[in-house]
Amino acid sequence: MSRGKRPASTGRGKQQRRRAVSQGDSLIGTEVEVEVGDVAHGGHCVARHDGRVIFLRHALPGERVVARITDGGTASRFLRADAVQVLDASPERREAPCRFSGPGGCGGCDWQHTSAAFGRELKTRVVREQLRRLAGVDWDGVVEPVPGDEEGLRWRTRVEFAVSPDRRLGLRKHRSHDVVPVDDCLIAVPEIAATGLLDEPVEPGATGVDVAVAADREVVAVDLPVRDSGVPNVVESVAPNGVAARGFRVSSRGFWQVHPGAASTFVAAALDGLQPRPGERALDLYAGVGVFTAFLGDAVGPKGRVLGLEGDSRAVRDAGPNIAGLEHASLRRADIGRDSWDAVVDETLGTVDLVVLDPPRSGAGRAVVRDVLAREPRRAAYIACDPAALARDIAYAAESGYRVVSLRAFDAFPMTHHIECVAILEPSVRR
Template sequence: MTSHSNSPHADHPVNDHQGASGTELVVDIGPIAHGGHFVARHEGRVIFVRHAIPGEKVRIRLTDSGDSSRFWRADVVEVLEASPHRVPHFWKAADSQASWRRGGPPVGGAELGHISLERQRALKAEVLAEQLKRLAGLDLATEVEAVGDHHDDGLGWRTRAGFAVTSKGRLGMHAHRSDVVLPIKEMPLALPGLNDLKLWDLDLSGIARVEVAVPANGSRPLILLAPEEGTSPKRVHSILSQLPPDVSVASFDPSKGEVLQLRGRTWVQESAAGHDYRVTGEGFWQIHKDAPETLVGAVTDYLSRGGYLQPGAAVADLYAGAGLFTAPLADAVGVTGSVLSVEGAPGASRDARKNLHGEAQVEIVQGRVERVLHQSARSFDSVVLDPPRAGAGKAVVKQLMATGPRAIAYVSCDPASFARDLGYFHQGGWRLESLRAFDLYPHTHHLETVGLIVPSA
């Protein structure tokens, strides 16, 4: 074990109290865990380490610890024995070793950027398999598929990004699980159009958060500014004057969900599967430029091949957002069929009404999915289920099984909540017929799955 005195980090303040944050230890890295961490152990204690690779020997710095904690968290500060899958990080601000050499943590949002893309996808497949085994009792290996034409470097795919603002008014991002905001000068994961805005050159004093949407179809971008309490309208308009004139700008209050027009539109126009979609403010839209087409294709392929989606069919689109799936479902069932579109967020539901205007076979209902299912008491040939990260949950799964659809296409951005819900379906006599996994978030630990779930009988 390398001593602290030999370490290039010896100049950094290191707390010698065992388990105190800031302590440096040398550990061997074990398997990946859900959430972008890797498992290490020190004197019997589990440590979740970021920026490592299985099989490495590394020096880590404890970032979240204590004698009473069940487990500790840490960052890699030095690689002593490297994995063959380690590559130079593409983003200086997110490079853990370089950041700690400069005296502080890296920004979050690219926690697997030091690993080759092929190995990233294999590790994500391991996480998915482990969650399915532990929470659903399934032994299933699933390849995590690359997406889009330009998947050689995994960069330039984000159409949306959220930023914090430093105390000096500069665009920044948070360190992982931290209130620390670090200034940034680039966002390599984002579309070039987002970087071209050069928001890091502006004085954003008085703004707490900045959200940016740059549609993949090249339509007008939208910048959302969340002013700090007490920021004057004059200050907001001063920032507005610094922004490019061809960009829409709005202010928003995250706590109230209010979006107020400052210039141009309060929404962006997205395109997918032959349809245009209006998405207002912070409204949800898949962030990878190729995600909408990929997911619509996977869902409609599963349902069509099984005969669950055809002219005249009755279909439900639950957690429907602005209608990404609703529009192609309406195309498939035709005027003789029906699509029930359910979304809880009022703004997204209003967008869906605009996006599906003129589709007589579509009924759009704004409300909680469990309440709408309880009140409608309708049966469906098939269901598209695309819940938020927390998943659908036991109550919704039970209600869905009770409505008696022939198939459910479940779209999930979280392997743990997906596997948990799949366990509920299994308990109710349903089974996973097919599963695909997509690498829609390269260089991060996230992945997307589309599963076809059917009654066992």
């Protein structure tokens, strides 16, 4: 379940100058009246003005609004904008509950101006469009709620706060390094604001604070940058429906699903789709701290075998205690797609009956999908946090003779545009 961060690029000034030239004269700040079209992937709707596409935030389909351009120029292929005045409102529009959201405010949420239920409808449209356009798959499902939030609020158990110029903690604006100081975050669990960290200036030298709230409600705050290796661990609990609960120890700076119901929901969906059998051999790619490895180990039993592979060394260290007691399960470090990870699979598993893929946002990619499915697993579960990457990889799976037999989408990040999907693949022709 690890997710990597893209390193900062070099030569930023030159890139910005080239970009400015290619965009022509700046249109930033220009206001135009537009009719709002349908939702698009990325937390915005599509509008058009003078024959050019505008990716518009803070609007809803069917509205008429005044859009203020936030990015682009006279030579740009498309523009970005905020809806700064609503002329004809959608019946689904509401007053945003968070006073820090909206144009020029915190960029963390995309859909505060509508209900959680309509947010799921918008996300359903996005998943359907991405699957149809990129994979040729017609999906008639809906994005499902995940238990553990309050109508889309009070669910986020981990928040990394940045520091504003006046040394207050806050969150960044959309597509910006600018920080909006906040005294609460309405999608965060209440324990985070209750620490008092958001009420006081931070010490000089700190670039941020990472706050995690564990399953037992223990709160751990880590100053950034981390100056030593003594980052504390927290204990998280995963309790899929119909399966015995398990506890997982993970670094407070490590990756963990931030919605309290997410991990249990995803494990249950994967196990339900895979239907693991005693004695089978399972491969868990991008295994993180061993969540799927452990539950697959329970399912296939001591006569089976499970191998987890993960590229992040810290996650691999965390995974050791999490799969302790499962002598038929192991989790090793490997950079999927780079190392000779397939040799590790050969020596540890040999044949592969089941596969779990939980790649980073960019997806697994054609080569990994091809190499994994060349092992002819009975079924594969693909857990994806980006529907476009999922759709591309589903298309690659089709090239290898695998089809989607079920796909569920979950609103594990309410009020944002993010979606988590669990797709189950099996051979198109029975072998």
